[in-house]
Amino acid sequence: MTSIAGKIGCTTETLRRWCREEASRRSAPAAQAPDDKARLKLLEREVKELRRANEILRKASAYFAQAELDRQGKW
Template identity: 45%
Template sequence: MAVEARQDSATRAGAYRRVRQQLGIHPETLRTWVKQAEIDEGHRPGTTTSDSQRLIELEKEVRELRRANSVLRSASAFFAAELDRPQR
């Protein structure tokens, strides 16, 4: 809504203020939303919403894999120590 109002030359002046008042939100919130919409549409450089979500998913997967790797490393050290013990 704000992006469209800003693109129309007839409504450009004060577009953010009008939209912000209609929605009842803080000016910085609207500015952030418009900036992200422009990034998502390719009008501004930056990380798109979909790329950002994918990065979050990949970081979560990396944490899980590192945790699993740590567990497997500990288990292999434990079993290796058991095999090195003298048999009775």
């Protein structure tokens, strides 16, 4: 590292830090990929459930609104 640092015009410690940062950057996506896939699957399932719940609530709201209108017309 000392000889290379001198050739490119930086300090040895700077080159060492750059190498560590690059190594961690290269290994990070590979290490997180399975975890990201599991998280994505979980989030997709949650979105599906929330959409289904919203649809149920929308239909229930329409039903009760119609029932309220029908009841007011009978009085």
